Amino acid sequence: MNPYILFLPFYVFLQKQPTTLIEELHKQYGYLFEEELLEEIAKIAIYKEFEANKTIIDIDNYIISIPLVLQGAIKILREDKEGDELVLYYIEKGDTCAMTLSCCMGQTKSKIKAIAETDVKLMMLPKEKMSEWLGKYSSWQEFILQSYHSRLNEFIEAVDSIAFLNMGERLFKYLKDKAMVTHTDIIHVTHQQIANDMHTSRVVVSRLLKSLEKEQQIELHRNSIKVLAL
DNA sequence: ACATTAAGTGATT
DNA sequence: AATCACTTAATGT
Numbered sequence A: 001m002n003p004y005i006l007f008l009p010f011y012v013f014l015q016k017q018p019t020t021l022i023e024e025l026h027k028q029y030g031y032l033f034e035e036e037l038l039e040e041i042a043k044i045a046i047y048k049e050f051e052a053n054k055t056i057i058d059i060d061n062y063i064i065s066i067p068l069v070l071q072g073a074i075k076i077l078r079e080d081k082e083g084d085e086l087v088l089y090y091i092e093k094g095d096t097c098a099m100t101l102s103c104c105m106g107q108t109k110s111k112i113k114a115i116a117e118t119d120v121k122l123m124m125l126p127k128e129k130m131s132e133w134l135g136k137y138s139s140w141q142e143f144i145l146q147s148y149h150s151r152l153n154e155f156i157e158a159v160d161s162i163a164f165l166n167m168g169e170r171l172f173k174y175l176k177d178k179a180m181v182t183h184t185d186i187i188h189v190t191h192q193q194i195a196n197d198m199h200t201s202r203v204v205v206s207r208l209l210k211s212l213e214k215e216q217q218i219e220l221h222r223n224s225i226k227v228l229a230l
Numbered sequence B: 001a002c003a004t005t006a007a008g009t010g011a012t013t
Numbered sequence C: 001a002a003t004c005a006c007t008t009a010a011t012g013t
Helices: A003-016 A021-029 A035-044 A098-106 A127-136 A138-163 A167-182 A191-198 A202-214
Strands: A046-050 A055-057 A065-071 A074-079 A085-091 A113-116 A120-126 A218-221 A224-227
Touching: A021 A035, A021 A065, A021 A120, A035 A120, A035 A127, A065 A098, A065 A127, A085 A138, A085 A167, A085 A191, A098 A127, A098 A138, A120 A127, A127 A138, A138 A167, A167 A191, A167 A202, A167 A224, A191 A202, A202 A218
Parallel strands: none
Antiparallel strands: A046 A120, A055 A113, A065 A120, A074 A085, A074 A113, A218 A224
């Protein structure tokens, strides 16, 4: 028997696995950036990985480089001195963080905290390149502008949900957003963690979750919640 | 079997 | 919607 046939599946598997940086960049940003820019990014950027729940940027950190997300999702939240948190929005693959952009321009400290929601792969670009490329590449300029636009919209949405939605609706939105970025309907989280993210108390979360379950919107388990209505 | 942590609930503000 | 106080359920050692 031809050994090649025997090992073909394994061979194909091997072929698929190793992706170089430039290939990964092409996959996520190829439709956005011109070849020249992609190559420059690949040359300069530093590749980094973060495990889920690791802090990527903390409050008051000085921003020296801007991230481009290749894989996974990052939770962006506000935090006060006592450690009370409030989740603002998530950024996903193909996104960058508007906060770092504004920090780079103003040389200020970060006003937000960024935590890896899932395992995250990203590229860090030195901040000087950010303004340099603005003039050099129109696709980069487009990307930055577009990014500001969508981040601002998400921010407004976050404000709206706090100002105009009641807790129950807010909580349901929280669950749906979380299911969205993790690409699964089963969310692994405790009621206490949700309460922290939404800046409310665990008791309130438990009650509202119970009523959502009665409405057949979700299924409750210990340490996890299944979102039925997506 | 016991301790610890997560979740459920009534009553009060 | 928040807090207290207490119960029940699940899980770890």
